[in-house]
Structures are given as structure tokens and as C-alpha cells.
Amino acid sequence: MNILVLGDVMGPSGRRALKKNLSKIIEKNNINFSVINGENAADDGKGITKEIAEEFFSQGIDVITSGNHIWDKEETTKYIEKENRLLRPANLINGSPGKGYGIYLSKDKKYKIGVINLMGNVFMKKTDNVFKTAETINKKIILKKNVDFSIVDFHGEITSEKMAIGHFFDGGATCVIGTHTHVPTADTRILEKGTAYQTDIGMCGDYNSVIGMNKQNSIKKFLKDKSALPHFPSDGEGTLSGIIVKADQNTGLAKKVFPIIMGGILDR
16 A cells, blocks of 8 residues: 655645656556645635635545645635645634544445545644544544555654654554645654654755745745735646655555655755
8 A cells, every 4th residue: 555645735836746746656656546735726825716626636646635824815715624635733722614634435435445534733723632532533534454454644843742643643644744834844754553653744845945835035024024925826837745655465564665845946
């Protein structure tokens, strides 16, 4: 079983990189299931629209996760109620539209894959305790009982919280990946009990930027320059950043994991 997870798509640059490279990655690596974080995919880098989500699905993405920008486009609150392949963090306030996790079929319809979307509590928007929410979901998405494989997208700011959630799910999920900071970390590995992990898988977008935003305008912001505009995405050639997990069909755990960085200035 080969699983592809890609980081936050950042504006038009990220969408172009996805359109250019996704089919190649899926074909070359025999990908059975693909997840992407789409919460920054809109033209202004804030939120996602129905049109963009459906574009991702048509290109081969199976599930879209999100984070603190999920409600930045008003139309999303209605669309997410109808489209269960678009997830919002499970620990948002009770009664929020949509779902924070789900069970889906692999591309060949042979396997059930659980996808869980969580958001950190530290330096993020107010949410329910993420570890308590994870405990509850852990009783519903059970590896090798009601799912064959499971993927956790933890959208968070700080490394310690991400690492803790990785160890929390170790042995109970195929992979746990961090999103949100838009910079890929160099700690890709398989944890002690068999769960693939990376603290942050980076973004899909233009890295000649400040986490995807125009670098000159961002510098002006830090300098308190009154001529600075509201943040807007950098629009150069984008890089796709994420991981590929090769998972054991018997255990549902990871056998191999490696980062994938393709296109743009970070291309390997």
C-alpha cells in the first residue's frame, strides 16, 4: 500500500505545481491513496473554494484536509456539509459544519483508509483539547479493526505538540504528519511502534517567499512599513512537498517512509 500525503497548497503557485506533478508522482510511485492539505489553496492564500477542491479531486487527490483557514471562504461552510472528502479539524467547537475524520476507500476500492484532521491548541485559534479529541477518535478509527490504514494530519504551530501527538498515535496509525508551518522538517522516520512521522511536511508553493507569501511585502510588514499591503502569495514556480509511506497490508503500519520534494527551488 502506497500513501501520498502533501502539505499545504499555497495559492496559485501551489495549484500549478500540483497540476504539473501530481499525476507523475501517482504513476511513478504506484500511489493507492492521496491526501493534501488545501486550506491555503485560494488565490489569496486563505481558504479553499468548491471549484478548487473539485479540481484537486479530478487530479487524483482522495481527501483534502485543512486547518485554521478552513472558514476563510464563506462558501466552504455549505460545501463541506455536502462533500465528505473535505475535512476540517475534528477539535473545532462542537456544532461546526462538516466532519473532522472519515473512512474512505483506496483508489482500487480494496482497502479502507481512515483520515483524521486535528489542530493544535498552542498559538492557534481556540479549539477543544486536541489530545482529548484524539482519544475519542482513537476509539472510532481502529487500525486493522474497522480500517486497514489510517492517516493523521496534525495542523499545528509548535514542534513539541506535534511530536507528542505523533507518539500518542504510534502503533495506532499508519502515519502522522504535521502541517501549517509551510517548512519541511528533516525528521522523517518510523516511530518505535511502526507509525511513519514527520513534524511538518512543508507546503506546496513558491519557496522563494516567506512561508508562501510575497517576501518583499512580508519584510515591509516586519519593518512596520506603512506601504505594506495585506499579505498575498508569492507567484513563482512552486515546489510540491510531502511524504510517501509504504505500508504493510497485514499490520497497517509503515514499512518505509521518505520525503518527496519536487519542482521549484527546493527540487531534489
